[in-house]
Amino acid sequence: MGQGRQETVTTSLAGAVSEGISASLAPIDAELDRRYPGDPGTRQPVHTVYVPGDVFDARTVRTWGDRALAALDEHAPDAAAFAGCLGLSDELAEPVYARVRAKLEREPVEDLRVDFEDGYGPRPDAEEDAAAARAARLIVEAHTRGTAAPYMGIRMKCMEAAVRDRAIRTLDIFLTGLTEAGALPGGLVLTLPKVTYPEQVTAMVRLLEAFERARGLDAGRLGFEIQIETSQAVLAADGTATVARMIQAAGGRAIGLHYGTFDYSACLGVSAAYQAADHPVADHAKAVMQVAAAGTGVRVSDGSTNVLPVGPTANVHDAWRLHYRLTRRALARAYYQGWDMHPGHLPTRYAAVFAFYREGFAQAAERLSRYAHRAGGDIMDEPATAKALSGYLLRGLDCGALDPAEVSGATGLSRTALEGFAAPRR
Template sequence: MNPPDTAKLALSAEDYARIGESLRATDELLAAGYPGDDGSRQPVHTVYVPADKFTPALASEWGQQALAAVDAQGGLERLASWLDLENPGVLAGLVEAKLASEPIEDLRLDFEDGYGSRPDDEEDAHAVAAGTNVARAVAAGTAPPFIGIRFKCFEAATRDRGLRTLDLFLGSLLDSTANRTLPDGLVLTLPKVSTVAQVQAMAYACERLEDAHGLPSGRLRFEVQMETPQLILGADGTVPVAAVLHAAGGRVSGLHYGTYDYSASLGIAAAHQSMEHPAADYAKAVMQVAAAGTGVRLSDGSTNILPIGDPQNVDRAWALHARLVARSLAAGYYQGWDLHAAQLPTRFLATYDFYRSGFAAAAFRLRNYVHRLESTILDEPATARALARYIHRGLACGAVTAAEVADAAGVSTEDLAALAHPNAPKRTGS
């Protein structure tokens, strides 16, 4: 076929240039503000403990407590079967191994609601001790892959206290580590955010702390907790949560929903405060749209109905927790909060079931797409990415193995990561 006669083209080079110039700001916005997910691991949960209760052995102790809780109720396989999950024996084996090796993926030492208001000298001492203990846990290999603190919010009454705790913790952590380096999985959490200005203030604090400690620019990032209605609908009628994600120069790493603070702020009765209340679903849908394409990770909240006490109450609480975890995952919220060691069995059972129950179908479709095999489903590139991301998340948390992926999908872990996140920076290994 002969190439078209350029003389027949109506648009000139000047037209192309003018259109390109008119869209320069759009191109810059998309590149800077919507870079997409970077392909790094996202934990399936965040565990909160009072800061003064943390020891380097805490994660292991929680794993042991979780296993003891299910053993007292007949074991993991009994629980998986009772929850009507697929292949309970396989799930039980995988979750038992998880609870023994990595029972907590993300841990937050809490200086906020879980810690309360204490004398300044007491909180100062605990902030310094927290930094030292986190460094010890990282050095000993007992720290979860992600670990950090939640300090008090930037409202007037607690702002200075929150900043002081952050300052003391960070200095202590650096002083306690070899070569004054921060752990790769360090996470800082700013709670009860209600305005863009609070996020900008946190970004400024991070910048000053980096300067003071000789850290690379941009090294300190933080999560934002969405716990106030003012972040969903501002006084001027805008949606501040969307602006928040772009207001800190790329420092916002996560956006977490706070079940009980948000519910209470709307006047919802305590008995009806839940992750599945319609008001919660609305807020999380707004958060999801705001975060789409930004690379900021989302997390659902928690349930305060704990699996403790008499056996019937334990089973009821487990059933509720497992259902809520599965509900969040189906909604595209791949992370949540856990508040008690006995919630870990259902966190991982429900999570592993989510990834394993759909694995065969997803792997089959991905294999057909990658190897251009005939199929009754015509998947487009965007759907292929979704299939790959689903499998990639399951692989990252231990729900499926690299051997299973290679056998069922016909791709290596490296190729899977490239399919899931084609624009992510190249990484070594899986």
Template sequence: MEDLEALADELDRRLADADAALLASYPGDRGVRQPVHTVYVPADRFAADTLGDWGDEARLALATHGRSAMDLAEALELRPSLADEVYDRVRAKLEREPIEDLRIDFEDGYGIRPDDHEDAAATGAAEALAETIRAGAAAPFHGLRIKSFEAPTRRRGLRTLDLFVAALARHDALTDGFVVTLPKVTSVDQVEAFVTALAAIEAAHDIPGGSLRFEIQIETPQAILGADGTALVARMIAAGAGRVTGLHYGTYDYSASLGVAAAHQSMEHPVADHAKNVMQVAAAGTGVFVSDGSTNVLPVGDQAAVRAAWRLHVRLIGRSLARGIYQGWDLHPAQLPSRYVATYAFYREGLGEAAARLRAYVHGGDSAFLDEPATAVALAGFIIRGLECGAVDPAEVDKLVGVEPERLAVLARRPVAP
């Protein structure tokens, strides 16, 4: 065709708006680490030594109920060789970084208190968090969950957020890891209102515009299916104006809203899977992380009870990971050993095959798989996630895959820092 270039130019003009909209709505990976969990601590129980206390309690639980790799293999029904691979790594993680993401809770975990009590708790918790940040002892990701923007709690949630951010700003303690959780979201309008609130708080406390970010907690059926028949969660991400970093599934509120009996409310109930599938599709390509919820079966009591709770937790985490959901909630220090055992086992078990397939893709060679670029993205992303949480060592990746970290990021389609 002689005028092919002219036709291409015309198509470029016609599709310019669609191209721009696609790029704006689906910017891809943000190039930042996703924590493997979010730990919720009620605001009145948070202090500067909370992280240290949780680490101590988690290590004690492991030492008591999983005294060695062999003991852990028996307790959690793991292959002895796999337990041997993860045991020392988990102990080191609990020493080095027991909590990856901390959320100081002013919602369900805190309840309704007199205003002067919550005012004091908001300022006190923020002061304690600032102290840990100054000392270099804070979780890499941290923040607070306020009360919802539903009418009965809207003013209280807004006041707590303002007091908390004001205290952090006074101490110059607002970090890139700071995030706010907005619970029980029922409408796109609430998300838009929250964006307005964050902008006003930034202006009031001389914080750079756009720096306050938030997660949307999916706890209501209205967020998954609106009255007009659309998946409102997708519109919520867009309404967040670039401030939304995550979608967090709320196991029990969501299940109860659909009439699921308490005995059957679970992260693996079919209604939970449906909601999370919708969340994953809505978040795909946006750079917004998806997090699973929690199990309320706590590892407390005698050894049999603790180990039974650990086995359940490990199974649920492994199930989420296999479905492409790489984050969940933890509610008790003794859940940290099972969190990291399950997470590390997932990456250790998959490392050999993922590395071999990625090496064959990059360097050529024999492989039983004919992997395409999209699969290479998934393989590289898997290895990067393993590195970020401590399940995999850089030296292993260098040996098994033979690529530099920068090249690995390119393969995973992650932005590379200049």
């Protein structure tokens, strides 16, 4: 009774009240849009591989894949052996192993940085000049041949006084080499290490602006990652979170924050034996990075382990178990990217990533399907959860853990629909 009754709607406030409030908040609306544009919706690589500038060559990506496959052949020649080492369930053993091998054959490296910083060290200027020019030429050639990793670029030296001129020159040589070969390649990534003050980020912005003007590039074409490797990058002398100020100082050019496990740990006095991605100081730094980056479109990357899977099978298995555990731990904490230091890390990087997405696939697909089709269920999900569910499925698709047909079949949604849930309008 009464459900069909026409309600009388009355208000007490004049329209001018709403208009006045909207006018007063217009600057805040604009500020929110500028500072917190949300995730860019592009693919995020699951890892970054660093290769010294003098070691990088035309076959580096393929060589890493071949060495990783050889490690599997020697130390885990079948799914049962690999699953036994890592503790994978019987249900996951075969599909994860098959996908890892296929990934290593098809796309062994998702993101590669030619390193001119710690992995390269100080060299005569002529030698580094030549190496920077060579890196540009080889990356252009890789894109031309179709053998490039999806993301490639360089890590220059930092903006500290002792190496600043060298850093600027290396970046100039590298970018000039790319532009003279034609348009800048897609997936180009630049990394600025050992950032301590926001002013160093501002200097990087000025440098990229100057290069864009010199080469007639669109303003804002060049972005960069910021490496967090010092205590001052996390907490400033006045108690503020420096990393948040760094993101703003980048003026929209920052695309990532990368945690530097060993430099940061050493900066805080952690003994070498305890420097690891799961140390409490690492957890604190990454939590601050994560909060500072939330909503800005800047992605956070975990660091690496320096325990290499080399030597006898027992040693390799110990290193694999450690790397697998650290990678799964990072994924659970929403750090969807990390560093890999050795080809032997690739099998466990992809095993951890694939297991993470395949374990949760059925539940995520069902929940999103119910939400999208208003089918109800035993969990009441909200738009924010739908965003997380679709983001999870999209990341699984991007890395190869999930197949488009199985995702669309389980959710009834196209990739375009998934992307719509992952990046809802405000």
